[in-house]
Amino acid sequence: MKKITKEVNDFIHRSLDSHVRIAVTGLSRAGKTAYITSMVNQLLHTSTHDSLPLLSAARDKRIVGAKRVPQLNMMVPRFAYDEAMGQIHDSPAQWPEPTRDVSEIRLAIKYKPKKRTKKLLGSDSTLYVDIIDYPGEWLLDLPLLDMDFHTWSESQFKALEGERSQLAKEWLTELDKLDLNSSLDEKKLEQISGLYTEYLHRCKDKGLHWVQPGRFVLPGDLAGAPVLQFFPCRFDSNDKFEKSSNIAMLKARYQEYQQKVVKAFYKHHFSTFDRQIVLVDCLQPLNAGYDSFHDMRTALEQIMHSFSYGRSSVLRRLFAPKIDKVLFAATKADHVTPEQHPNLVSLLQQMVHPAWQTAAFENIEMSCISMASIQATQAGFISTGDNTVPALQGETLTGDALTVFPGEVPSKLPSKEYWQNNGFEFTAFRPMPGSIDEPMKHIRVDKALEYLIGDKLK
Numbered sequence: 001m002k003k004i005t006k007e008v009n010d011f012i013h014r015s016l017d018s019h020v021r022i023a024v025t026g027l028s029r030a031g032k033t034a035y036i037t038s039m040v041n042q043l044l045h046t047s048t049h050d051s052l053p054l055l056s057a058a059r060d061k062r063i064v065g066a067k068r069v070p071q072l073n074m075m076v077p078r079f080a081y082d083e084a085m086g087q088i089h090d091s092p093a094q095w096p097e098p099t100r101d102v103s104e105i106r107l108a109i110k111y112k113p114k115k116r117t118k119k120l121l122g123s124d125s126t127l128y129v130d131i132i133d134y135p136g137e138w139l140l141d142l143p144l145l146d147m148d149f150h151t152w153s154e155s156q157f158k159a160l161e162g163e164r165s166q167l168a169k170e171w172l173t174e175l176d177k178l179d180l181n182s183s184l185d186e187k188k189l190e191q192i193s194g195l196y197t198e199y200l201h202r203c204k205d206k207g208l209h210w211v212q213p214g215r216f217v218l219p220g221d222l223a224g225a226p227v228l229q230f231f232p233c234r235f236d237s238n239d240k241f242e243k244s245s246n247i248a249m250l251k252a253r254y255q256e257y258q259q260k261v262v263k264a265f266y267k268h269h270f271s272t273f274d275r276q277i278v279l280v281d282c283l284q285p286l287n288a289g290y291d292s293f294h295d296m297r298t299a300l301e302q303i304m305h306s307f308s309y310g311r312s313s314v315l316r317r318l319f320a321p322k323i324d325k326v327l328f329a330a331t332k333a334d335h336v337t338p339e340q341h342p343n344l345v346s347l348l349q350q351m352v353h354p355a356w357q358t359a360a361f362e363n364i365e366m367s368c369i370s371m372a373s374i375q376a377t378q379a380g381f382i383s384t385g386d387n388t389v390p391a392l393q394g395e396t397l398t399g400d401a402l403t404v405f406p407g408e409v410p411s412k413l414p415s416k417e418y419w420q421n422n423g424f425e426f427t428a429f430r431p432m433p434g435s436i437d438e439p440m441k442h443i444r445v446d447k448a449l450e451y452l453i454g455d456k457l458k
Protein backbone atom coordinates (compact mmCIF):
# COMPACT_ATOMS: atom_id res chain seq x y z
CA MET A 1 0.00 0.00 0.00
CA LYS A 2 2.83 2.31 1.02
CA LYS A 3 4.59 1.61 -2.28
CA ILE A 4 1.48 2.46 -4.28
CA THR A 5 1.04 5.70 -2.36
CA LYS A 6 4.65 6.64 -3.10
CA GLU A 7 4.22 5.85 -6.79
CA VAL A 8 1.02 7.87 -6.98
CA ASN A 9 2.79 10.70 -5.19
CA ASP A 10 5.73 10.56 -7.60
CA PHE A 11 3.36 10.53 -10.55
CA ILE A 12 1.49 13.54 -9.21
CA HIS A 13 4.75 15.35 -8.64
CA ARG A 14 6.03 14.61 -12.11
CA SER A 15 2.78 15.83 -13.63
CA LEU A 16 3.07 19.05 -11.63
CA ASP A 17 6.52 19.69 -13.05
CA SER A 18 6.73 21.89 -16.08
CA HIS A 19 9.40 22.97 -18.45
CA VAL A 20 10.31 26.00 -20.51
CA ARG A 21 12.92 26.55 -23.22
CA ILE A 22 14.15 30.09 -23.53
CA ALA A 23 15.65 31.37 -26.77
CA VAL A 24 18.34 33.85 -25.84
CA THR A 25 18.67 35.69 -29.13
CA GLY A 26 21.31 38.29 -29.86
CA LEU A 27 23.96 39.26 -32.36
CA SER A 28 27.61 38.83 -31.44
CA ARG A 29 28.62 40.84 -28.35
CA ALA A 30 24.98 41.63 -27.53
CA GLY A 31 25.43 40.19 -24.04
CA LYS A 32 24.03 36.64 -24.28
CA THR A 33 26.69 34.89 -22.22
CA ALA A 34 26.63 37.64 -19.59
CA TYR A 35 22.82 37.38 -19.40
CA ILE A 36 22.76 33.58 -19.08
CA THR A 37 25.50 33.70 -16.43
CA SER A 38 23.66 36.36 -14.46
CA MET A 39 20.28 34.67 -14.75
CA VAL A 40 21.70 31.38 -13.48
CA ASN A 41 23.61 33.18 -10.74
CA GLN A 42 20.55 35.10 -9.55
CA LEU A 43 18.31 32.05 -9.52
CA LEU A 44 20.87 29.90 -7.69
CA HIS A 45 20.88 32.54 -4.93
CA THR A 46 17.13 33.09 -4.60
CA SER A 47 16.71 30.92 -1.54
CA THR A 48 19.32 32.90 0.42
CA HIS A 49 19.19 36.43 -1.01
CA ASP A 50 16.57 38.96 -2.02
CA SER A 51 18.16 40.06 -5.27
CA LEU A 52 15.07 39.54 -7.47
CA PRO A 53 12.30 41.76 -6.05
CA LEU A 54 10.61 42.11 -9.45
CA LEU A 55 10.21 38.34 -9.85
CA SER A 56 6.93 37.81 -8.00
CA ALA A 57 7.60 34.19 -6.99
CA ALA A 58 10.89 35.31 -5.37
CA ARG A 59 9.31 38.37 -3.76
CA ASP A 60 6.54 36.20 -2.28
CA LYS A 61 9.19 33.78 -0.99
CA ARG A 62 7.64 30.96 -2.99
CA ILE A 63 10.93 29.84 -4.55
CA VAL A 64 12.29 27.00 -2.45
CA GLY A 65 15.58 26.84 -4.35
CA ALA A 66 17.22 26.36 -7.73
CA LYS A 67 20.00 24.11 -8.93
CA ARG A 68 21.76 23.06 -12.08
CA VAL A 69 20.67 19.63 -13.30
CA PRO A 70 21.92 17.45 -16.16
CA GLN A 71 20.80 18.82 -19.51
CA LEU A 72 18.67 16.79 -21.91
CA ASN A 73 20.97 17.01 -24.91
CA MET A 74 24.06 14.96 -24.13
CA MET A 75 25.76 15.83 -27.40
CA VAL A 76 26.63 19.43 -26.53
CA PRO A 77 28.95 20.76 -23.82
CA ARG A 78 27.56 22.16 -20.59
CA PHE A 79 27.37 25.96 -20.43
CA ALA A 80 30.63 27.09 -18.80
CA TYR A 81 28.97 28.80 -15.83
CA ASP A 82 31.80 28.10 -13.37
CA GLU A 83 34.40 29.39 -15.83
CA ALA A 84 32.41 32.58 -16.41
CA MET A 85 32.01 33.10 -12.66
CA GLY A 86 35.75 32.50 -12.26
CA GLN A 87 36.50 35.25 -14.77
CA ILE A 88 34.04 37.73 -13.28
CA HIS A 89 35.48 37.19 -9.80
CA ASP A 90 39.07 37.15 -10.94
CA SER A 91 41.40 39.89 -9.83
CA PRO A 92 41.16 42.03 -11.85
CA ALA A 93 37.61 41.13 -12.86
CA GLN A 94 37.15 40.07 -16.48
CA TRP A 95 34.25 39.53 -18.83
CA PRO A 96 33.51 35.99 -20.00
CA GLU A 97 35.25 35.05 -23.25
CA PRO A 98 33.39 35.48 -26.57
CA THR A 99 31.52 32.26 -27.26
CA ARG A 100 33.07 29.87 -29.79
CA ASP A 101 30.68 26.92 -29.70
CA VAL A 102 27.22 25.80 -28.62
CA SER A 103 26.58 24.89 -24.99
CA GLU A 104 23.53 24.19 -22.90
CA ILE A 105 22.34 24.52 -19.33
CA ARG A 106 19.28 23.20 -17.48
CA LEU A 107 18.05 24.67 -14.23
CA ALA A 108 15.50 23.16 -11.89
CA ILE A 109 13.54 25.73 -9.88
CA LYS A 110 11.56 24.30 -7.00
CA TYR A 111 8.66 26.54 -5.94
CA LYS A 112 5.50 26.61 -3.90
CA PRO A 113 2.63 26.89 -6.36
CA LYS A 114 0.00 29.56 -6.01
CA LYS A 115 -2.57 27.99 -8.31
CA ARG A 116 -5.22 26.12 -6.34
CA THR A 117 -5.15 23.05 -8.57
CA LYS A 118 -1.42 22.60 -8.09
CA LYS A 119 -1.66 23.39 -4.37
CA LEU A 120 -4.27 20.71 -3.83
CA LEU A 121 -2.12 18.06 -5.47
CA GLY A 122 1.11 18.59 -3.61
CA SER A 123 3.30 21.02 -1.80
CA ASP A 124 6.14 21.82 -4.23
CA SER A 125 6.44 21.94 -8.01
CA THR A 126 9.52 22.12 -10.20
CA LEU A 127 10.05 24.26 -13.27
CA TYR A 128 12.86 23.11 -15.57
CA VAL A 129 14.46 25.88 -17.61
CA ASP A 130 16.59 25.04 -20.66
CA ILE A 131 18.87 27.62 -22.22
CA ILE A 132 21.51 27.37 -24.91
CA ASP A 133 24.44 29.65 -25.58
CA TYR A 134 26.14 29.96 -28.98
CA PRO A 135 28.23 32.45 -30.94
CA GLY A 136 26.07 35.34 -32.17
CA GLU A 137 27.62 35.05 -35.63
CA TRP A 138 26.06 31.63 -36.17
CA LEU A 139 22.58 33.04 -35.65
CA LEU A 140 23.03 35.07 -38.83
CA ASP A 141 23.01 31.86 -40.83
CA LEU A 142 19.44 30.86 -39.99
CA PRO A 143 17.93 33.04 -42.77
CA LEU A 144 20.04 31.11 -45.31
CA LEU A 145 17.70 28.14 -44.90
CA ASP A 146 15.05 29.98 -46.91
CA MET A 147 17.32 31.15 -49.73
CA ASP A 148 18.81 29.29 -52.67
CA PHE A 149 22.29 30.18 -53.88
CA HIS A 150 21.02 32.65 -56.44
CA THR A 151 18.71 34.50 -54.03
CA TRP A 152 21.43 34.63 -51.39
CA SER A 153 23.98 35.93 -53.91
CA GLU A 154 21.59 38.67 -54.98
CA SER A 155 20.97 39.74 -51.39
CA GLN A 156 24.71 40.03 -50.80
CA PHE A 157 25.30 42.17 -53.90
CA LYS A 158 22.37 44.39 -52.99
CA ALA A 159 23.98 45.09 -49.62
CA LEU A 160 27.12 46.33 -51.38
CA GLU A 161 25.51 49.65 -52.21
CA GLY A 162 26.69 51.50 -49.07
CA GLU A 163 30.12 51.59 -47.45
CA ARG A 164 30.45 47.86 -47.97
CA SER A 165 31.54 48.24 -51.62
CA GLN A 166 34.82 49.78 -50.44
CA LEU A 167 35.37 46.96 -47.95
CA ALA A 168 34.65 44.36 -50.63
CA LYS A 169 36.98 45.80 -53.30
CA GLU A 170 39.66 43.07 -53.33
CA TRP A 171 37.15 40.27 -53.30
CA LEU A 172 35.15 41.89 -56.13
CA THR A 173 38.27 42.43 -58.26
CA GLU A 174 39.19 38.74 -58.08
CA LEU A 175 35.59 37.66 -58.53
CA ASP A 176 35.39 39.60 -61.81
CA LYS A 177 38.38 37.65 -63.13
CA LEU A 178 36.79 34.27 -62.39
CA ASP A 179 35.10 32.46 -65.25
CA LEU A 180 32.17 30.81 -63.52
CA ASN A 181 31.58 28.31 -66.33
CA SER A 182 35.15 27.14 -66.82
CA SER A 183 36.30 23.87 -65.29
CA LEU A 184 36.66 23.66 -61.58
CA ASP A 185 39.73 25.35 -60.13
CA GLU A 186 39.69 24.52 -56.41
CA LYS A 187 42.74 26.62 -55.65
CA LYS A 188 41.10 29.68 -57.17
CA LEU A 189 37.86 29.12 -55.25
CA GLU A 190 39.83 28.80 -52.03
CA GLN A 191 41.65 32.07 -52.74
CA ILE A 192 38.49 34.01 -53.59
CA SER A 193 36.56 32.67 -50.61
CA GLY A 194 39.52 33.76 -48.47
CA LEU A 195 39.09 37.29 -49.83
CA TYR A 196 35.35 37.12 -49.24
CA THR A 197 35.98 36.07 -45.62
CA GLU A 198 38.39 38.98 -45.20
CA TYR A 199 35.66 41.29 -46.45
CA LEU A 200 33.27 39.91 -43.80
CA HIS A 201 35.89 40.51 -41.11
CA ARG A 202 36.33 44.08 -42.34
CA CYS A 203 32.56 44.63 -42.04
CA LYS A 204 32.71 43.45 -38.43
CA ASP A 205 35.67 45.70 -37.69
CA LYS A 206 33.59 48.62 -38.94
CA GLY A 207 30.82 47.77 -36.48
CA LEU A 208 28.52 46.10 -39.02
CA HIS A 209 26.71 42.97 -37.92
CA TRP A 210 25.06 41.47 -40.94
CA VAL A 211 27.80 39.12 -42.15
CA GLN A 212 26.78 35.96 -43.94
CA PRO A 213 27.70 33.17 -43.69
CA GLY A 214 28.39 33.74 -40.01
CA ARG A 215 30.56 30.62 -39.73
CA PHE A 216 33.08 32.15 -42.12
CA VAL A 217 34.19 34.58 -39.41
CA LEU A 218 34.00 32.01 -36.62
CA PRO A 219 34.54 28.62 -38.27
CA GLY A 220 35.34 26.51 -35.19
CA ASP A 221 36.36 23.01 -36.25
CA LEU A 222 35.24 23.67 -39.84
CA ALA A 223 38.20 26.00 -40.49
CA GLY A 224 39.73 25.19 -43.88
CA ALA A 225 36.95 22.77 -44.89
CA PRO A 226 35.68 23.13 -48.48
CA VAL A 227 32.12 23.56 -47.18
CA LEU A 228 33.23 27.04 -46.05
CA GLN A 229 34.74 27.84 -49.43
CA PHE A 230 32.11 29.56 -51.48
CA PHE A 231 31.02 33.15 -52.10
CA PRO A 232 28.18 35.05 -53.78
CA CYS A 233 28.29 35.17 -57.59
CA ARG A 234 26.62 37.25 -60.27
CA PHE A 235 24.63 35.00 -62.59
CA ASP A 236 21.19 34.61 -64.03
CA SER A 237 18.99 32.00 -62.38
CA ASN A 238 18.11 30.62 -65.86
CA ASP A 239 21.75 30.20 -66.90
CA LYS A 240 22.85 26.66 -67.67
CA PHE A 241 26.26 25.61 -66.36
CA GLU A 242 28.57 22.64 -66.92
CA LYS A 243 28.46 20.04 -64.15
CA SER A 244 32.19 20.27 -63.54
CA SER A 245 32.34 24.07 -63.58
CA ASN A 246 33.33 26.49 -60.83
CA ILE A 247 29.77 27.69 -60.36
CA ALA A 248 28.43 24.14 -60.06
CA MET A 249 30.89 23.52 -57.23
CA LEU A 250 30.03 26.81 -55.52
CA LYS A 251 26.33 25.96 -55.64
CA ALA A 252 26.99 22.46 -54.32
CA ARG A 253 29.02 23.84 -51.42
CA TYR A 254 26.34 26.37 -50.58
CA GLN A 255 23.74 23.61 -50.48
CA GLU A 256 25.98 21.43 -48.35
CA TYR A 257 26.48 24.37 -46.00
CA GLN A 258 22.71 24.87 -45.76
CA GLN A 259 22.03 21.21 -45.05
CA LYS A 260 24.97 20.05 -42.96
CA VAL A 261 25.88 23.21 -41.08
CA VAL A 262 22.87 25.51 -40.82
CA LYS A 263 20.04 23.00 -40.81
CA ALA A 264 21.79 20.80 -38.27
CA PHE A 265 22.35 23.80 -35.98
CA TYR A 266 18.73 24.88 -36.39
CA LYS A 267 17.27 21.42 -35.90
CA HIS A 268 19.25 20.61 -32.78
CA HIS A 269 19.04 23.95 -31.05
CA PHE A 270 16.53 26.36 -32.54
CA SER A 271 13.39 24.54 -33.54
CA THR A 272 11.60 24.34 -30.19
CA PHE A 273 11.28 27.31 -27.91
CA ASP A 274 8.52 28.65 -25.69
CA ARG A 275 9.87 32.05 -24.77
CA GLN A 276 12.34 34.44 -26.36
CA ILE A 277 14.52 37.24 -25.08
CA VAL A 278 16.10 39.34 -27.81
CA LEU A 279 19.17 41.11 -26.47
CA VAL A 280 20.25 44.25 -28.27
CA ASP A 281 23.28 46.41 -27.61
CA CYS A 282 21.91 49.76 -28.82
CA LEU A 283 24.98 51.63 -27.59
CA GLN A 284 27.42 49.88 -29.92
CA PRO A 285 25.85 51.30 -33.11
CA LEU A 286 25.68 54.70 -31.44
CA ASN A 287 29.43 54.46 -31.04
CA ALA A 288 29.95 53.04 -34.53
CA GLY A 289 27.69 55.27 -36.69
CA TYR A 290 24.51 55.55 -38.71
CA ASP A 291 25.11 52.59 -41.05
CA SER A 292 25.80 50.32 -38.11
CA PHE A 293 22.40 51.12 -36.60
CA HIS A 294 20.54 50.25 -39.80
CA ASP A 295 22.65 47.20 -40.40
CA MET A 296 21.81 45.87 -36.94
CA ARG A 297 18.13 46.56 -37.52
CA THR A 298 18.13 44.54 -40.76
CA ALA A 299 20.04 41.68 -39.16
CA LEU A 300 17.59 41.45 -36.26
CA GLU A 301 14.61 41.55 -38.57
CA GLN A 302 15.99 38.74 -40.72
CA ILE A 303 16.72 36.57 -37.72
CA MET A 304 13.22 36.91 -36.29
CA HIS A 305 11.82 35.18 -39.39
CA SER A 306 13.67 32.03 -38.34
CA PHE A 307 11.60 31.41 -35.21
CA SER A 308 8.06 30.15 -35.00
CA TYR A 309 5.63 32.31 -33.13
CA GLY A 310 2.04 31.88 -32.12
CA ARG A 311 -0.33 30.51 -29.61
CA SER A 312 -1.26 26.87 -29.73
CA SER A 313 -3.23 24.52 -27.52
CA VAL A 314 -1.51 22.96 -24.52
CA LEU A 315 -1.46 19.58 -26.22
CA ARG A 316 0.07 20.91 -29.43
CA ARG A 317 2.65 22.81 -27.42
CA LEU A 318 3.89 19.54 -25.94
CA PHE A 319 4.88 18.37 -29.40
CA ALA A 320 5.55 21.54 -31.35
CA PRO A 321 6.18 24.45 -29.02
CA LYS A 322 5.93 27.93 -30.39
CA ILE A 323 7.16 31.16 -28.88
CA ASP A 324 4.22 32.86 -27.19
CA LYS A 325 6.10 35.70 -25.44
CA VAL A 326 8.98 37.84 -26.64
CA LEU A 327 10.99 40.29 -24.59
CA PHE A 328 13.29 42.81 -26.26
CA ALA A 329 15.99 44.00 -23.89
CA ALA A 330 18.50 46.82 -24.40
CA THR A 331 21.57 45.41 -22.67
CA LYS A 332 24.43 47.13 -20.82
CA ALA A 333 22.10 49.81 -19.38
CA ASP A 334 24.75 50.43 -16.71
CA HIS A 335 26.76 52.23 -19.43
CA VAL A 336 24.40 55.18 -19.10
CA THR A 337 22.96 57.05 -16.12
CA PRO A 338 19.52 55.87 -14.90
CA GLU A 339 17.53 58.90 -16.13
CA GLN A 340 18.64 57.91 -19.66
CA HIS A 341 17.06 54.46 -19.40
CA PRO A 342 13.67 55.54 -20.82
CA ASN A 343 15.49 56.95 -23.86
CA LEU A 344 17.38 53.70 -24.22
CA VAL A 345 14.10 51.79 -24.30
CA SER A 346 12.69 54.19 -26.85
CA LEU A 347 15.79 53.77 -29.03
CA LEU A 348 15.46 50.01 -28.67
CA GLN A 349 11.86 50.24 -29.86
CA GLN A 350 13.05 51.96 -32.99
CA MET A 351 15.84 49.47 -33.49
CA VAL A 352 13.56 46.43 -33.26
CA HIS A 353 10.54 47.91 -35.03
CA PRO A 354 10.68 45.60 -38.09
CA ALA A 355 11.46 42.58 -35.89
CA TRP A 356 8.56 43.50 -33.61
CA GLN A 357 6.20 43.62 -36.59
CA THR A 358 7.30 40.14 -37.64
CA ALA A 359 6.41 38.65 -34.27
CA ALA A 360 3.38 40.91 -33.68
CA PHE A 361 1.64 39.38 -36.68
CA GLU A 362 1.08 36.24 -34.60
CA ASN A 363 -0.63 38.26 -31.88
CA ILE A 364 1.76 37.21 -29.15
CA GLU A 365 2.79 39.12 -26.04
CA MET A 366 5.81 41.42 -26.41
CA SER A 367 7.59 44.02 -24.35
CA CYS A 368 10.74 46.19 -24.27
CA ILE A 369 13.01 46.88 -21.30
CA SER A 370 16.51 48.11 -20.55
CA MET A 371 18.74 45.87 -18.47
CA ALA A 372 22.26 45.25 -17.22
CA SER A 373 23.00 41.59 -16.62
CA ILE A 374 26.24 42.19 -14.78
CA GLN A 375 26.52 45.70 -13.42
CA ALA A 376 29.89 47.30 -14.05
CA THR A 377 29.19 50.80 -12.78
CA GLN A 378 27.64 52.54 -9.81
CA ALA A 379 25.27 55.42 -10.59
CA GLY A 380 25.34 58.61 -8.52
CA PHE A 381 25.73 62.38 -8.81
CA ILE A 382 28.67 64.75 -8.99
CA SER A 383 28.69 68.44 -8.14
CA THR A 384 29.92 70.95 -10.66
CA GLY A 385 29.73 74.37 -9.00
CA ASP A 386 26.08 74.94 -8.11
CA ASN A 387 24.84 71.99 -10.11
CA THR A 388 24.69 68.31 -9.44
CA VAL A 389 24.77 66.09 -12.49
CA PRO A 390 24.19 62.37 -12.79
CA ALA A 391 27.34 60.31 -13.21
CA LEU A 392 28.69 56.78 -13.35
CA GLN A 393 31.60 55.39 -11.47
CA GLY A 394 33.54 52.34 -12.55
CA GLU A 395 36.88 50.88 -13.53
CA THR A 396 37.88 50.94 -17.19
CA LEU A 397 39.18 47.81 -18.89
CA THR A 398 42.71 49.09 -18.31
CA GLY A 399 42.05 49.45 -14.60
CA ASP A 400 41.62 53.22 -14.26
CA ALA A 401 38.96 54.50 -11.89
CA LEU A 402 36.60 56.72 -13.87
CA THR A 403 33.69 58.98 -12.96
CA VAL A 404 31.80 60.20 -16.01
CA PHE A 405 28.56 61.51 -17.35
CA PRO A 406 28.56 59.40 -20.52
CA GLY A 407 26.08 61.64 -22.30
CA GLU A 408 22.51 61.58 -23.42
CA VAL A 409 21.01 58.66 -25.24
CA PRO A 410 18.89 59.89 -28.15
CA SER A 411 15.35 58.61 -27.88
CA LYS A 412 15.20 58.28 -31.67
CA LEU A 413 17.78 57.37 -34.24
CA PRO A 414 19.67 60.59 -34.96
CA SER A 415 20.26 61.73 -38.54
CA LYS A 416 23.55 61.04 -40.35
CA GLU A 417 24.83 64.56 -39.63
CA TYR A 418 24.67 63.90 -35.92
CA TRP A 419 27.63 61.53 -36.10
CA GLN A 420 29.63 64.02 -38.14
CA ASN A 421 29.18 66.69 -35.46
CA ASN A 422 28.98 64.79 -32.17
CA GLY A 423 29.11 61.04 -32.10
CA PHE A 424 28.98 58.93 -28.99
CA GLU A 425 31.65 57.38 -26.88
CA PHE A 426 30.49 54.91 -24.28
CA THR A 427 33.38 53.58 -22.26
CA ALA A 428 33.70 49.87 -21.51
CA PHE A 429 34.05 49.00 -17.81
CA ARG A 430 35.19 45.95 -15.90
CA PRO A 431 32.56 44.03 -13.96
CA MET A 432 32.27 45.44 -10.43
CA PRO A 433 34.17 43.43 -7.85
CA GLY A 434 31.96 41.33 -5.58
CA SER A 435 31.91 38.21 -3.45
CA ILE A 436 31.35 34.86 -5.17
CA ASP A 437 28.87 33.99 -2.39
CA GLU A 438 26.65 36.95 -3.22
CA PRO A 439 24.47 37.26 -6.30
CA MET A 440 25.91 39.61 -8.89
CA LYS A 441 24.60 43.16 -9.06
CA HIS A 442 22.25 43.68 -11.96
CA ILE A 443 19.64 46.04 -13.34
CA ARG A 444 16.23 44.53 -14.09
CA VAL A 445 17.30 40.95 -14.73
CA ASP A 446 14.42 40.16 -12.33
CA LYS A 447 12.00 42.09 -14.53
CA ALA A 448 13.15 40.01 -17.49
CA LEU A 449 12.69 36.81 -15.47
CA GLU A 450 9.21 37.83 -14.38
CA TYR A 451 8.28 38.35 -18.01
CA LEU A 452 9.85 35.12 -19.23
CA ILE A 453 8.97 32.63 -16.50
CA GLY A 454 6.83 34.50 -13.92
CA ASP A 455 3.60 32.83 -15.10
CA LYS A 456 5.24 29.39 -15.06
CA LEU A 457 5.99 29.78 -11.35
CA LYS A 458 2.36 30.38 -10.37
Ligand SMILES: Nc1nc2c(ncn2[C@@H]2O[C@H](COP(=O)(O)OP(=O)(O)OP(=O)(O)O)[C@@H](O)[C@H]2O)c(=O)[nH]1
Binds near residue numbers: 030099372
Ligand atom coordinates in the same frame (compact mmCIF):
# COMPACT_ATOMS: atom_id res chain seq x y z
N1 LIG B 1 28.70 47.18 -18.60
C1 LIG B 1 28.19 46.04 -19.03
N2 LIG B 1 28.80 45.41 -20.05
C2 LIG B 1 28.27 44.24 -20.47
C3 LIG B 1 27.11 43.65 -19.88
N3 LIG B 1 26.83 42.50 -20.53
C4 LIG B 1 27.78 42.37 -21.47
N4 LIG B 1 28.65 43.41 -21.44
C5 LIG B 1 29.79 43.68 -22.34
O1 LIG B 1 29.52 43.11 -23.60
C6 LIG B 1 30.51 42.14 -23.96
C7 LIG B 1 29.87 41.01 -24.68
O2 LIG B 1 29.04 40.29 -23.80
P1 LIG B 1 28.78 38.72 -24.01
O3 LIG B 1 27.80 38.30 -23.00
O4 LIG B 1 30.06 37.98 -24.12
O5 LIG B 1 28.11 38.78 -25.45
P2 LIG B 1 27.59 37.57 -26.34
O6 LIG B 1 26.27 37.97 -26.89
O7 LIG B 1 27.65 36.31 -25.58
O8 LIG B 1 28.66 37.59 -27.53
P3 LIG B 1 29.17 36.36 -28.46
O9 LIG B 1 29.53 35.24 -27.57
O10 LIG B 1 30.34 36.94 -29.17
O11 LIG B 1 28.05 36.05 -29.39
C8 LIG B 1 31.15 41.75 -22.62
O12 LIG B 1 32.45 41.28 -22.81
C9 LIG B 1 31.09 43.06 -21.85
O13 LIG B 1 32.15 43.89 -22.24
C10 LIG B 1 26.49 44.36 -18.79
O14 LIG B 1 25.48 43.95 -18.21
N5 LIG B 1 27.08 45.53 -18.43
Ligand SMILES: [Mg+2]
Binds near residue numbers: 032034098
Ligand atom coordinates in the same frame (compact mmCIF):
# COMPACT_ATOMS: atom_id res chain seq x y z
MG1 LIG C 1 28.69 34.63 -25.81
